[in-house]
Amino acid sequence: MNSPELTVYTYDWLPEFPRGFVRDFRVRWAAEEVGRPYHIATVPSHPRSDAHRAMQPFAQVPMITDGDLTLFESGAIVLHLAEGSPLLPAAKRSEVTQWVIAALNSVEPRIGSWMTAQLAKSMPQIFGPPAPAELEAHLMTGMQGRLSALEGLMADREWITDDFSAADILLVDVLRPAQNEGALEGFPALTAYVERATARPAFQRAMKDHMAHWAAADAARQSSN
Numbered sequence: 671m672n673s674p675e676l677t678v679y680t681y682d683w684l685p686e687f688p689r690g691f692v693r694d695f696r697v698r699w700a701a702e703e704v705g706r707p708y709h710i711a712t713v714p715s716h717p718r719s720d721a722h723r724a725m726q727p728f729a730q731v732p733m734i735t736d737g738d739l740t741l742f743e744s745g746a747i748v749l750h751l752a753e754g755s756p757l758l759p760a761a762k763r764s765e766v767t768q769w770v771i772a773a774l775n776s777v778e779p780r781i782g783s784w785m786t787a788q789l790a791k792s793m794p795q796i797f798g799p800p801a802p803a804e805l806e807a808h809l810m811t812g813m814q815g816r817l818s819a820l821e822g823l824m825a826d827r828e829w830i831t832d833d834f835s836a837a838d839i840l841l842v843d844v845l846r847p848a849q850n851e852g853a854l855e856g857f858p859a860l861t862a863y864v865e866r867a868t869a870r871p872a873f874q875r876a877m878k879d880h881m882a883h884w885a886a887a888d889a890a891r892q893s894s895n
């Protein structure tokens with residue numbers, strides 16, 4: 671039986687700094703891992719449209735349509751794509767779901783808050799006023815607490831639950847911005863975990879297409895100017 675058509679929604683254009691980390695990437699990665707072909711559709715990044723809000727109430731990305739189904743929230747989308755595949759094995763379903771939620775609910779906010787403080791130093795117009803030193807130290811301690819716990823777990827495992835799963839897609843994608851900012855230095859097991867995951871052919875294909883999207887968006891913008 672043929673699968674229904676899958677469409678992944680992302681922004682029509684974004685500046686350089688978030689490219690490689692926009693959350694449509696984790697959806698592309700999951701689609702590549704399970705062998706689901708997909709189309710890309712775009713919504714304007716500025717100004718956000720009512721059509722966008724109708725699909726994603728907070729006017730963020732990503733969203734998908736899969737046949738008649740429309741979904742937002744990257745974790746829900748990755749779990750949906752993982753359904754019936756080795757990314758969500760029946761025997762590990764609850765454990766994989768637990769780690770998907772832990773990645774998004776316990777780890778991503780700590781990394782995100784620290785990242786925002788870093789980005790505010792060079793782009794206060796977007797990320798708000800730079801954090802006072804005490805707050806920055808507090809955010810760093812909060813993030814490192816989560817990283818230390820994960821470092822201990824990953825020291826003697828290849829993937830977070832036995833085989834590579836949806837949980838690894840979310841956890842690694844949440845860790846990547848920290849790695850990019852040098853925050854995984856001193857966490858060798860996490861560094862090796864991210865390197866193992868990002869060497870996967872599905873990751874590489876997804877990243878190539880993700881970056882090609884922004885290059886095409888630049889070209890379209892230039893030709894319309």
Ligand SMILES: N[C@@H](CCC(=O)N[C@@H](CS)C(=O)NCC(=O)O)C(=O)O
Pocket residue numbers: 691692693694728729730731732742743744745
């Ligand atoms: N919890 C959401 C977060 C989505 C999110 O933060 N998307 C970013 C792009 S990576 C966005 O659209 N940011 C613009 C905004 O928040 O207005 C998910 O995982 O899908």
